[in-house]
Structures are given as C-alpha cells and as structure tokens.
C-alpha cells in the first residue's frame with residue numbers, strides 16, 4: 001500500500017468514520033523545522049471524546065469475542081501495512097517533528113517490530129495453573145481484556161508511542177481511544193487509517209486535541225476502564241489524581257533525568273560517542289535521554305574537551321515547538337553554558353546542542369527534565385560519589401555506566417535507582433520484547449513493551465473448577 005503525504009485537514013476517527021470536532025473547532029500544526037504551516041486537526045472536547053468512548057464501548061465485546069490468535073493475525077497485518085508505507089510514514093514524521101529522516105525511518109521500523117512481537121502473543125497469552133489444598137479442584141488464572149482503553153501519548157517518537165500502546169491493547173481484546181499529542185496529528189491520522197482498514201469499526205478510535213480538553217475528558221470519562229499514559233510527570237500527576245478519583249486503572253510512563261557515568265577506566269572515545277547520542281539524538285526529546293553526564297575527576301577535562309568537540313555540529317533536529325524552545329532557553333538562564341546554549345539562526349525551533357557545567361546537584365536544572373538537547377556535566381571523586389549523585393534525583397528511568405571493571409559495573413547495577421541500566425552503552429530504551437519503565441517519579445511501577453505490557457492491558461481472572469464435587 002502506498003500512502004500520500006500528510007492531509008491538510010485532519011479529523012477524528014470515531015467508530016470507523018472521520019468526524020470533525022462537534023464544536024467545529026480545529027488547531028493549527030506548524031512544522032518544527034521551519035515554522036511553516038503543516039495541517040489543521042480537530043480540537044476535540046468532551047462531546048467528541050464521549051462519542052469515541054461510546055464507539056469503543058460498543059465495539060469491545062465483539063472484538064473480545066474474536067480469538068486471540070485472530071487478533072494477533074490482524075496486528076501482524078497492521079505491522080505489515082505500516083512497513084509497506086515505511087517511506088511515507090517516515091516522511092510524515094519528519095514533517096511534523098523535524099527529526100532527521102534516518103531517525104524517523106528507524107522509528108517506523110521500531111513500530112513495525114513491536115507489531116510483530118505483539119502479534120506473536122496471540123498464540124501465547126499464557127495464563128497460569130496452580131495447586132489446591134482441595135482434592136479434585138483445578139485452579140487457573142486467565143487473562144481477560146480490561147475493556148475500553150484510553151491511550152494518551154507524547155509527541156517524541158510518535159509511531160512507536162502508538163504501537164507500544166495500541167498493539168498490545170487490541171491484541172488483548174480491548175477497544176481503544178487514542179489521544180495523540182497535539183504536535184503529531186498527521187502520524188496519528190495515518191496510524192488510525194491503517195487500523196481502520198484492518199480492524200472492525202470502533203476498535204481503534206483517534207481523538208485529536210489539546211491535552212487539557214481532549215486528554216482530560218478521556219481521563220475523566222466514567223466509561224474508560226484503563227488510562228495508559230506516556231508523558232510528563234506533571235501531566236501524569238494530574239491524571240493519577242483524576243483517574244484515581246473514579247478508581248480507573250491508571251498506568252503512567254513518565255519522564256527522566258537520566259545519568260551516564262564515565263569512570264576513569266572507561267574507553268573515553270566510546271563514552272563520548274554514547275554520551276553525544278544519548279544526550280542529543282532526537283534533540284534530547286527522549287524519555288531515556290542522558291541529560292546528566294557524571295564524570296570521574298581524573299578524566300573530566302579530557303572527556304569535556306572531546307564532548308564539546310563532538311557536540312559542535314551534532315545533528316539533533318529542532319525541538320517540537322516555539323514554547324518548548326522558550327522554556328528550555330529560560331531554564332538555561334544564569335547557567336554556566338560551555339557549549340551551545342543559543343537558538344540557531346534559522347526558521348523553526350532549533351537549539352544548538354548544549355553543555356552546561358558547575359550546576360549544583362540540588363539546583364532546579366539538575367532536578368527538572370528539560371526534554372531538549374541539553375546535557376549537564378558533573379565532576380565526581382569516585383564510584384560512590386557517582387552513584388550518590390545519580391540517585392539524587394526525583395526520577396529513575398534509565399542509566400548507564402562506562403567502565404572496564406566488572407566490579408564497578410555490578411555495583412552500579414545493584415545500587416542505581418532506575419528501571420533500566422546499561423553498561424558501556426547509551427541510556428537507550430528498549431526493544432519490543434524487553435519491558436521498559438522507571439522507578440520513583442518516572443512511572444508508577446508498570447512496564448510497557450515485552451510480555452510485561454500484557455499486565456497493563458489485561459486483568460487476571462482466577463478460575464476454580466471442581467471436577468468431582470462429591471469428593472471434595
């Protein structure tokens with residue numbers, strides 16, 4: 001299947017039909033790379049969300065009645081269709097995010113791979129059996145769909161973000177309402193279109209709009225059984241509070257202030273390469289970005305010099321919006337910027353890869369996620385000092401250490417407060433079969449991707465079969 005470029009007018013997808021917002025309102029999406037107009041999308045509010053939730057509610061029982069094997073087959077078809085329009089999909093992502101084409105292509109591939117992995121679960125979706133103190137009693141636990149899933153995601157890697165939630169949600173027999181970021185309506189429209197071509201109407205609905213209107217309505221809808229959210233801790237806190245009030249199942253994957261430690265026995269050149277990629281790829285707009293580079297005193301100067309060299313001219317892509325750029329520049333005010341730190345003189349929202357040093361570990365800059373191409377350099381005495389600094393953070397998503405010492409690596413693995421640890425690599429994320437998530441304010445204990453995602457999108461049902469009632 002070949003797909004044309006992004007549509008100019010993007011409507012919601014409800015019950016298999018494109019629909020404008022009931023209010024008739026829409027919002028404008030601009031291209032981060034040059035600030036030019038890209039498209040308009042429906043500015044949805046409660047009425048639109050209610051319509052999408054009703055469509056999902058209506059479709060869900062029928063969908064849950066389709067075998068898991070068949071649902072898996074359809075997810076595989078979706079992955080194949082996405083692969084078939086790889087170039088067009090990547091082109092749409094480049095237009096709406098400004099990231100380099102190579103990254104966008106990699107993201108399409110990642111979404112496709114997630115589809116293939118999840119599809120296989122249609123032939124597993126294993127339950128459990130257990131023993132019983134009662135004779136002739138068989139006890140088993142089976143996975144059941146949660147019901148209607150409200151899926152709210154960030155803009156940063158749009159297609160993988162949809163794939164990580166929509167694929168396991170539908171595989172498990174849920175119907176979904178996807179609320180994409182207001183920054184990425186075009187990729188969500190493409191994704192919704194693919195789903196609509198292959199799945200029964202109402203199984204995947206897409207509602208565009210800004211978070212405080214469309215997203216909040218989804219969280220507050222009494223008919224949404226599960227809210228699965230990927231975004232900032234600030235929004236996550238609001239969602240936990242409002243979803244919690246009505247006792248919905250709320251799953252939060254939040255931000256990070258991830259640290260990469262460079263020991264004095266590290267391969268310095270590799271450590272620099274990984275630091276650059278971890279801090280600056282996708283303009284630092286990765287939950288797993290290394291925004292804190294923690295370097296042993298004895299190699300600090302050498303590492304700093306190589307890092308600054310590499311940062312100059314590193315191709316990051318722009319940040320997502322004018323507001324985002326202004327927020328990051330505001331946060332840098334007064335900081336000791338040793339590389340970058342200024343807006344690049346061209347249209348769009350470009351920030352030079354930025355390196356800061358001399359920041360106190362308690363300062364706002366150390367504790368706040370900027371979600372931009374900004375890395376802070378810290379100087380530490382030894383491993384103990386490094387681990388203390390790494391753990392001195394409200395977040396705990398990913399982490400990395402560069403060292404030749406197995407002992408140091410294992411100590412770091414044991415003591416670091418993070419959901420992901422990497423030895424001698426970047427603070428990079430996950431592959432489809434690996435659970436991903438964080439501790440502390442990076443999440444609420446759930447893991448996405450991997451078979452762990454099945455826990456998000458199913459509930460356990462314990463079944464007791466008494467096979468010979470007379471003999472129990």
Ligand code: NAD
Nearest residue numbers: 153154155180181211215216231232235253254255256287
């Ligand atoms: P954000 O919190 O501003 O927005 C995320 C989504 O929530 C968007 O769709 C937005 O419209 C919606 N939203 C905003 N307010 C809402 C509300 N009151 N109710 C419901 N929905 C609302 O985050 P962002 O700027 O899009 O993304 C950046 C953040 O996402 C960073 O903190 C990053 O670390 C995090 N992130 C985390 C992961 C992870 O797996 N842990 C992955 C990617 C991004």
